[in-house]
Amino acid sequence: MLVRTRFAPSPTGYLHVGGLRTALYAYLFAKQNNGTFILRIEDTDQSRKVEGATEKLIEALQWAGIDFDEGPGKDGNHGPYIQSERLKIYREHAERLLNEGKAYHCFCTAERLEQVRANGGTMYDRHCRNIPFDDAKKRVEAGEPNVVRMKIPDDGELKFHDVVRGDVTFAFNTIDDQVLLKSDGFPTYHLAVVVDDHTMEISHVIRGEEWLPSSPKHILLYQYFGWNIPKFAHLPLLLNPDKSKLSKRQGDVAVEDYRAKGYLKESLVNFVAFLGWNPGGEREIFSIDELVKEFSIERVGKAGAVFNLEKLNWMNQQHIKMQASEKILPLIKPLLQEKGWNSFSDEYLLQVIGLMKERVVVIPDFVNSCNYFYENPVSYDETSRTKNWKPESGAQISRLAEKFKSLQTFDSASIEAALRSTAEEFSIGAGKLIHPLRLALSGVPNGPSLFHMAEVFGKEVVLKRMTAALEVLK
């Protein structure tokens, strides 16, 4: 069977992390089955139109490494891939249902529907369902506003098999006569998905659990049209810490938010993949290519998963450590630019990245948590100062500076040797020199290995900073 999956977001202005995971699963499933992954834009709600949203969506997807094979701008003979460009198709299909008596025109006003609900009705009362077809047609031709509703059978039930949930059953008498075509001529989601998924030959509908309750309507439509029913997989929801459906308000939900905060696409993708699924082993760090190999839709869980920022932080740390410094370089350059620190060579920055990689959580840490690589200390940490800068420190650091001056090669090994021999001269432990020097060079009490740090700074900077510190020390 040819596998074709799709991600069908509505263009709200950003890509939700829940959407990212849905897209990812659909992508992984398609790729591992040599299938096709399709992007379709569901923009049938005119009132929610957002300018530039589709572009942002595509950009976020592309950033995450989820490439679609067909979609806006990538024709695959199943387009167009934007629903607002497919209006004619939906209308034709609605027409067909109307003619076959599987749908009907409804002339109820918003006010009347509200009334019905106010009177305790939880569903549409099917007021227009029995208007004779010809009468309805006349009223439509006369220009009376109307919608098209699908006829749900009076009784019986609909049972279907969901790939992640197993068998699910709904009784028809609990299902509303769903609006298929709105009075503005646009289809509702329910008509559009079914028509599109069928015409685009989607084999597996992978989507969030929030769609589970409307699935019977969709399946009934497939039956009305006489079409093959695709496989359905309803994914567990992503949750806020309070277990409600993940939403803004309780934190960032947009992929671009995480990108902006300095999370690697590798970690966001890895993290989100593990929300509701895992490969069964004990390994947790995977690249997207490895995920394609490991993923199995059968192992997707049923329970919702809380989006846990702390674990994401840890994963980001892991991925940063694994990442080649060369790949990190372009990510920190714009941040340095903002700070006005743009006089550093790639070679220098690569060394900084090498030293900082293991002690960083998000990308901006490469810039913000270690100013000393980019500027001379503007102050010296108070606590460390009283702790490490003793009256005798001045003389010791002066002596150390002299030794540094005479060093031919200024690398970490020779720096360390010089420091240790100086410590011996004064009959003190190396630590008595290391801490004061660290403070003198960086202004803060912690950071990467002192000797490596000094090597990266270079002899000139080190000596300059030592002299500056000595001024304060006196």
Add this chain to the structure above:
RNA sequence: GCUCCCAUCGUCUAACGGUUAGGACACGAGCUUUUCAAGCUCGGUAUACGGGUUCGAUUCCCGUUGGGAGUACCA
């Protein structure tokens, strides 16, 4: 309210019906180190409850409770 879905450490999760219920994050202690991270070692915390079925239930069935989603001319 009604319909549907779900239920293992605080969180993400593993466990052919047979395990001292495993791992990871977070947390605590220690080791290592010049500091901070990282790393390593150790530690505590879970099968919601009640009934069945079974020689034996985290696992299968029923109920209860709890949580969630849906209930629009939104998706």
